[in-house]
Amino acid sequence: MTALGLTWDHPRGVDALAEAARRANRGRATPLIEWVAQPLEGFESAPIADLAARHDLLVIDHPHVGEAAAEACLIPIDALYPAAQIAEWARRSVGPSLASYRWQGNLWALPLDVAAQVTARRSEALSAPAASWDEVEEIAARRPVALSLAGPHALLTLFSLCGSAGHVPGGDALLDDVATVAALERMARLHAAQSAAARPMNPIALLQAMAAGELDLVPLVFGYVPYARPGPGRIAFSDPPGSACPDASGGVLGGTGIAFSRRSTPSPDVLAHVASLMTEQAQRRLLPAFSGQPSARAAWTDPSVNLRAGEFYASTLASTEKALLRPRFDGYVAFQTAASHRVRAALAAREDPVVTLSALRTLWRDARARARGALDERRTEAPDLTARKIS
Numbered sequence: 133m134t135a136l137g138l139t140w141d142h143p144r145g146v147d148a149l150a151e152a153a154r155r156a157n158r159g160r161a162t163p164l165i166e167w168v169a170q171p172l173e174g175f176e177s178a179p180i181a182d183l184a185a186r187h188d189l190l191v192i193d194h195p196h197v198g199e200a201a202a203e204a205c206l207i208p209i210d211a212l213y214p215a216a217q218i219a220e221w222a223r224r225s226v227g228p229s230l231a232s233y234r235w236q237g238n239l240w241a242l243p244l245d246v247a248a249q250v251t252a253r254r255s256e257a258l259s260a261p262a263a264s265w266d267e268v269e270e271i272a273a274r275r276p277v278a279l280s281l282a283g284p285h286a287l288l289t290l291f292s293l294c295g296s297a298g299h300v301p302g303g304d305a306l307l308d309d310v311a312t313v314a315a316l317e318r319m320a321r322l323h324a325a326q327s328a329a330a331r332p333m334n335p336i337a338l339l340q341a342m343a344a345g346e347l348d349l350v351p352l353v354f355g356y357v358p359y360a361r362p363g364p365g366r367i368a369f370s371d372p373p374g375s376a377c378p379d380a381s382g383g384v385l386g387g388t389g390i391a392f393s394r395r396s397t398p399s400p401d402v403l404a405h406v407a408s409l410m411t412e413q414a415q416r417r418l419l420p421a422f423s424g425q426p427s428a429r430a431a432w433t434d435p436s437v438n439l440r441a442g443e444f445y446a447s448t449l450a451s452t453e454k455a456l457l458r459p460r461f462d463g464y465v466a467f468q469t470a471a472s473h474r475v476r477a478a479l480a481a482r483e484d485p486v487v488t489l490s491a492l493r494t495l496w497r498d499a500r501a502r503a504r505g506a507l508d509e510r511r512t513e514a515p516d517l518t519a520r521k522i523s
Contacts (some may be wrong), residue, residue: 135402137189137390139168142336143358144245145388148424155342156405164401165189171205172334188396189406190241190390194365195458195465197240200391202462202504207392208238213402219411227382228454233389235460238505242410243391243427245419249280249292249352249383250448251370252339253372257348261370265296265318266401268351268361268373268379275348278288278330278338279322281358284468285335286475286485288384288458289352290315293392296372302459302508306496309489316485322351323479331476342367354386357425362385369444371451382451384458387427392501461508467499 139145149167150435158161163176168187170178180196184205192200200206207217218239222230228241251261257275262268271277280289291301293315297307333341335354341347344364352372359367374385390406392398398406408414415428420437432445432452458464471492478488500507 135165135398136186136189137165138183138187138193139167139169139191141171142390143423144356144425146423148419148422149191149409150441151422152405152418154210154244156401157283161454164405169178169439172336174403184391184393188393188398190391190393191244192241193386193388194241195235195460195468197235198462198464198503198508199506200240200458201235201238205242206396207396207398208240208393209242209434210239212392212398217407220502224412224428224430226258226427226429226432226449227455228385228457229387229389232460233391234386234455235508241391242318242406243387243389244409245282245388245425246427246432246452247354247356247386247425248448248452249288249372249386250355250451251366251372252342252350252353252355253370254342254345254348255328255366255368256345257338261368262349262351265293265351265373268349269318269321269325270401270464271349271422272325274329276327276346277322277349277351278326278341278347279319280333280335280350280353281323281472281479282332282337283335284472284481285353286472288469288472289319290382291458292352292372292458293318295381295383296374296377298377298381300381300456304497306493307489312489313485316475316488317366318477318523319450319475320482320485324482339367346458352383355425355444356447357441357444358423361440362442366442368442368447373450375454379455381454382454385455387425424468459508461500461506462504463499463502464508467495470495 134317146169149361153165179201181203225243226246229246233239233241294307294311299311338350339359355369360369375382412430415426416431416434419426432449438446474491
């Protein structure tokens with residue numbers, strides 16, 4: 133029986149999985165695996181239980197694991213692979229990427245892809261990255277600069293700004309008062325300087341606009357390696373402003389992992405196929421060759437991988453190693469959506485940041501009160517959703 137997997141509709145989410153499936157299916161009377169893709173917005177917000185009921189494998193991001201555990205819709209990775217193998221994958225993975233899928237004593241996905249909020253600039257316009265947030269504002273006074281605010285990214289930009297000051301989200305208060313007010317004030321100034329056309333753009337649209345010469349700097353945006361490759365429209369990526377400070381986190385962690393749904397009974401061949409995607413050979417060769425963004429540190433530090441990727445990995449490794457993990461409790465994803473909407477509304481209305489923070493705390497406390505299971509205070513370790521067939 134063919135295993136059906138769901139990923140997200142972008143070359144970074146599609147191409148390497150489709151190529152690996154093509155190789156695995158070669159010579160088989162019945163394909164081992166097929167992948168379908170859904171739009172990015174569905175990937176970020178669709179109920180995971182609904183997706184798991186219709187697919188055997190899911191590409192997910194780490195904030196969904198609390199919801200997945202509450203819905204009991206995924207098979208723990210610990211039940212499928214030996215502990216020694218999992219420990220080896222953890223040792224090889226960049227930053228907290230594997231740990232981000234651990235929740236309530238189980239591992240729920242394997243980190244296939246790693247990204248974090250980093251700085252993107254048009255190197256033809258800016259020869260060096262901004263060293264500080266004050267410098268970002270100076271650049272915004274004379275060149276087109278944009279914040280990433282669409283979808284969940286308004287809240288994630290706030291989180292990353294607070295993280296650069298040494299404060300990460302959690303606890304009953306959500307965020308530190310002083311750091312959050314300062315971050316919202318800075319976001320308001322940058323928002324006022326930003327063109328109206330750029331405000332609704334998601335990260336991919338922002339990077340496409342930059343590649344077209346319409347933007348010079350996005351100080352916090354999830355990195356996408358295809359845009360860093362040498363050639364016309366190349367974008368230079370770097371660690372975010374202030375991330376080198378000792379108490380600062382890197383930008384918010386993104387990326388994706390592969391999970392097994394409860395509806396599936398994975399065969400030894402399917403388990404071996406998924407495990408093969410985690411090998412250093414696949415991470416250093418297959419994924420980079422087919423638009424992927426690997427999770428293995430060996431790929432991030434490989435000179436040949438970096439050469440083909442315009443030094444994307446080497447230029448963002450330091451902050452990605454200490455990337456900021458989002459909360460993962462059941463209900464967090466809905467909070468993230470509502471809170472991002474609230475941040476955008478506050479920026480548009482030029483609202484007092486103290487009022488905005490109070491509103492965010494109300495949303496946060498309401499979400500925590502409704503959560504099923506733990507609240508994830510230790511984190512160290514409706515668009516078109518029609519899927520299209522890709523393999």
